[in-house]
Amino acid sequence: xxxxxxxxxxxxxxxxxxxxxxxxxxxxxxxxxxxxxxxxxxxxxxxxxxxxxxxxxxxxxxxxxxxxxxxxxxxxxxxxxxxxxxxxxxxxxxxxxxxxxxxxxxxxxxxxxxxxxxxxxxxxxxxxxxxxxxxxxxxxxxxxxxxxxxxxxxxxxx
Amino acid sequence: xxxxxxxxxxxxxxxxxxxxxxxxxxxxxxxxxxxxxxxxxxxxxxxxxxxxxxxxxxxxxxxxxxxxxxxxxxxxxxxxxxxxxxxxxxxxxxxxxxxxxxxxxxxxxxxxxxxxxxxxxxxxxxxxxxxxxxxxxxxxxxxxxxxxxxxxxxxxxxxxxxxxxxxxxxxxxxxxxxxxxxxxxxxxxxxxxxxxx
Numbered sequence: 001x002x003x004x005x006x007x008x009x010x011x012x013x014x015x016x017x018x019x020x021x022x023x024x025x026x027x028x029x030x031x032x033x034x035x036x037x038x039x040x041x042x043x044x045x046x047x048x049x050x051x052x053x054x055x056x057x058x059x060x061x062x063x064x065x066x067x068x069x070x071x072x073x074x075x076x077x078x079x080x081x082x083x084x085x086x087x088x089x090x091x092x093x094x095x096x097x098x099x100x101x102x103x104x105x106x107x108x109x110x111x112x113x114x115x116x117x118x119x120x121x122x123x124x125x126x127x128x129x130x131x132x133x134x135x136x137x138x139x140x141x142x143x144x145x146x147x148x149x150x151x152x153x154x155x156x157x158x
Numbered sequence: 159x160x161x162x163x164x165x166x167x168x169x170x171x172x173x174x175x176x177x178x179x180x181x182x183x184x185x186x187x188x189x190x191x192x193x194x195x196x197x198x199x200x201x202x203x204x205x206x207x208x209x210x211x212x213x214x215x216x217x218x219x220x221x222x223x224x225x226x227x228x229x230x231x232x233x234x235x236x237x238x239x240x241x242x243x244x245x246x247x248x249x250x251x252x253x254x255x256x257x258x259x260x261x262x263x264x265x266x267x268x269x270x271x272x273x274x275x276x277x278x279x280x281x282x283x284x285x286x287x288x289x290x291x292x293x294x295x296x297x298x299x300x301x302x303x304x305x306x307x308x309x310x311x312x313x314x315x316x317x318x319x320x321x322x323x324x325x326x327x328x329x330x331x332x333x334x335x336x337x338x339x340x341x342x343x344x345x346x347x348x349x350x351x352x353x354x355x
Contacts, residue, residue: 011334014305042340043333045265046289047305050336052279053286054306057191058200060183067201068179068208069172075209 005029006036010043161220168215179208182228189232189317192302193240193295195287203239207232229317233299240295253288254343257281262347289336297332304329 006026009018018026030037088095141149166174183204190203211231218227254262261281286306290298299318303309304325309317314325 010337011330014308014333016305016308038341038345039337041266042337042344045262045344046286046333046336046340048265049282049286049289049340050302050306052282053290054192054302055279056195056283057188058195058197060187060204061197061201064183064201064204065176065179068205069176071205071209072175072212 007039015043015047160224164215164218185225186232190236193236203236207235233318237295258285289339293332297328300328301332
């Protein structure tokens with residue numbers, strides 16, 4: 001054992017399961033072999049850490065039983081409703097909203113065309129181009145006309 | 159008796175199921191505590207275990223104990239919960255807290271056998287969690303049960319449903335990974351110490 005590396009032994013079983021004789025042999029080898037010494041030290045410290053970790057156990061709270069039973073009842077209540085109904089319950093708001101929107105769109109589409117035609121004609125008369133570019137004298141008030149209009153309003157007010 | 163209780167619960171007797179929860183929740187919590195340390199996560203896992211158990215009551219044939227059957231459900235539930243979690247690729251000495259560094263120094267100097275204080279146990283537990291986080295949940299489970307709780311290969315096989323040879327392979331691989339990670343930590347910690355001096 002003195003000439004044999006001990007790493008395989010350290011990895012094959014927990015250090016705590018090794019006999020005192022085996023441990024003495026490991027220690028004797030580790031004294032002369034630096035790599036096995038650091039492996040043994042690491043294995044020993046890892047075991048201490050793992051033992052500490054194993055002692056950490058969360059205890060059930062006094063309300064745990066109640067919590068599980070409540071969750072079970074909730075689960076049973078959900079399962080007792082047929083799948084189609086459950087699907088409808090979760091989707092009914094979405095489906096209703098979609099139906100109302102579709103109906104509104106349909107109504108707008110069918111009712112607008114009769115009014116839309118003259119409106120589009122008017123739109124073509126007062127297109128952006130004509131408003132900006134068509135500045136013919138016929139459509140524009142002269143300065144005097146503007147003043148007359150203002151003073152007429154004032155006279156009426158008196 | 160276990161079978162009677164299971165049959166009554168299966169027939170819709172809520173008090174029988176409540177008795178199963180009351181009787182075996184310490185065992186289920188102990189299994190879940192291997193995987194999680196936060197109380198909320200342990201409770202969540204334990205609740206999931208009992209809800210699963212309720213739906214699978216019909217599959218309990220009474221050949222083994224309810225405790226063993228629940229242990230297996232608990233192990234698989236926790237493993238499933240952990241499978242999605244991200245693992246730490248590597249654990250470096252810079253991740254160590256001062257307490258952890260001094261604990262490692264203390265342990266290097268000692269020959270073992272001393273009873274750790276409560277504070278030291280907490281530090282050791284944190285360090286163990288960090289070391290375990292480099293392993294897969296399955297390897298964590300095998301190593302923690304065998305090296306931490308002194309469970310036998312057979313006990314781990316029963317709790318997990320794996321073959322004994324699979325348990326041995328997992329434990330061997332996990333032990334080596336953890337030892338190598340610890341070796342790296344110790345050598346870097348010593349180097350950091352000598353640089354500070």
